[in-house]
Amino acid sequence: MKKYLLPLLSTLAIAAAGCSSSRDNGKEANAEAPLTVAATPVPHTEILKEIKPLLARQGVKLEIRVFTDYVQPNMQVAQKQLDVNFFQTGPYLDTFNREHGTNLVKVIGVHIEPFGAYSRKYTSIGQLPDGANVVIPNDPSNGSRALLLLARHDLITLASPEDRLATLKDITGNPKHLKFRELEAAMLPRVLGEVDLALINTNYALAAKLDPLKDALLIEDKESPYVNFLVSRADNKDDPRVQKLAAALTSPEVKAFIEKTYGGAVQPAF
Missing domain, CATH: 3.40.190.10 (Periplasmic binding protein-like II)
Structure with a gap:
């Protein structure tokens, strides 16, 4: 019996060593x-x-x-x-x-x-007409970011001026009667020529060949969080x-x- 047991144990030891080596190699491969x-x-x-x-x-x-x-x-x-x-x-x-x-x-x-507001129709925010069509991102974070920027420049009033999750429902004052529409952030540069004002993330603005420092009518300051x-x-x-x-x-x-x-x-x- 011992004669057959020794080769079997040797075989199992070799197999175990092989598995261990494989696991070690797996760790190295992962790194x-x-x-x-x-x-x-x-x-x-x-x-x-x-x-x-x-x-x-x-x-x-x-x-x-x-x-x-x-x-x-x-x-x-x-x-x-x-x-x-x-x-x-x-x-x-x-x-x-x-x-x-x-x-x-x-x-x-x-x-x-820095997040900005852009227009193909106007060269200053003061030219924005009553009832202007405005598009903002449709995700909660960037949508509120757009509203906060507009509020800082007195285009709208928000219930909580520092609320980073503000929505259109939180607008308490809209003296220019701006008409808002929400779209996916990536779409905003594509509709810029069709609206009066678009609030666009800088990565998408740059990809659309917009210069935030020159083309934005409004832009966040250096204290942006x-x-x-x-x-x-x-x-x-x-x-x-x-x-x-x-x-x-x-x-x-x-x-x-x-x-x-x-x-x-x-x-x-x-």
């Missing part, structure tokens, strides 16, 4: 796997492309997936189809988590994109690859790139 990041085209993808060679030298292969909406980048990270994303503000993330039952977390703040964050899941926030990406996004090289490329339309938050 060496590409880091996938979802981003909107401008300025997020441009910034990521700028630091891609830097990360490659640190052993991180960055794979950028470009999106033009604000929902899928979060859903795909939450569902573990992608590792992280870079496109959104803190208030937007908080609202998204609450509405979708997700638990995405902020890794680090990178930049601010809407910082754009690198975002991950709670379970991969401390992944060394994610931390290297966070460090690269807040490096002196990126600060210089943002200041040179966007001339104040995008501002470093670090």
Whole structure:
């Protein structure tokens, strides 16, 4: 019996060693796997492309997936189809988590994109006529951001002037009788020529070749609380690859790139 038992034990030991080796290799493969990041085209993808060679030298292969909406980048990270994303503000993330039952977390703040109001028909906000057609983003965070900007310039009055979740129902005064319509944020540059005023996120404005500092009739000031964050899941926030990406996004090289490329339309938050 012993004669047959020894070879069997040896075989099992070899198999166990093989499984252990496979698990170890799996860990190494995970550490060496590409880091996938979802981003909107401008300025997020441009910034990521700028630091891609830097990360490659640190052993991180960055794979950028470009999106033009604000929902899928979060859903795909939450569902573990992608590792992280870079496109959104803190208030937007908080609202998204609450509405979708997700638990995405902020890794680090990178930049601010001052939000603006644009028109193809008028060159100053004073020219806006009574009953003007105004479009704003249809998501709670950016919609309220648009209303807050209008309220700061006395075009409307809100029940709570600092409420970052204000809606059209919170308008208590509308002296110009503005007519509001809500559309998906990505659509707003496309309808700019059809309305009197459009409140547009800077990333979409830049993609549409609008210059926020020259073309916006109204724009947020430098004290804007809407910082754009690198975002991950709670379970991969401390992944060394994610931390290297966070460090690269807040490096002196990126600060210089943002200041040179966007001339104040995008501002470093670090």
